[in-house]
Amino acid sequence: MAVDDIVLEAESQMEKAVEFLKSELRGIRTGRASPGLVDSLRVEVESYGSTMSLRELASIAVAEGNVIVIKPFDPGTLKDIARAIEKSELGINPQNDGKMIRLPVPPLSTERRNQLVLRVRQLAEAQKVSIRNARRDGNKALEAEKKAKTIAEDDAERGEEEIQKATDEYCKKIDKLVEDKSKEILEV
DSSP, X not given: OOHHHHHXXXXXXXXXXXXXXXXXXXXXXXXXOOGGGTTTOEEEETTTTEEEEHHHHEEEEEETTTEEEEEESSGGGHHHHHHHHHHSTTOOOOEEOSSOEEEEOOOOOHHHHHHHHHHHHHHHHXXXXXXXXXXXXXXXXXXXHHHTTSSOHHHHHHHHHHHHHHHHHHHHHHHHHHHHHHHHHHOO
């Protein structure tokens, strides 16, 4: 495998870690109602015999500034959606009126805000570990190619430098995401 291919594969894995963190952060509430809090929620629908994301089952909107309104496409899935929301770690009780579900998003206490910031940092650290694992795998692949004498030693060193540069870059992206999300959570 060529040096550039190994570097690209490592960068691809690092990019996936950043994208995963972005999707996870969308689900963390900040005191404001946002469809992103629930749209990726997994709902087990008994009548369909499968698990689906909430956005596949219902339209999600924000009403009155701090209430999320969920209108299922199929009224038969209403109870399944309510059950999934109750099981989630949102900490919001769904109000079911038979046609739609309302989720009033209460303001966050200072203690809860601090817990959410801690959770954001934990998620970020897990993705940094993924990035470092991608670096390790890339360096191992370069080392294997060097031992097999399919690439020159200089090329292997250049590849390691590129992988390290990418690692630093993606870790900075994660730090920026954490900083922005923390600021958003702590904003009253």
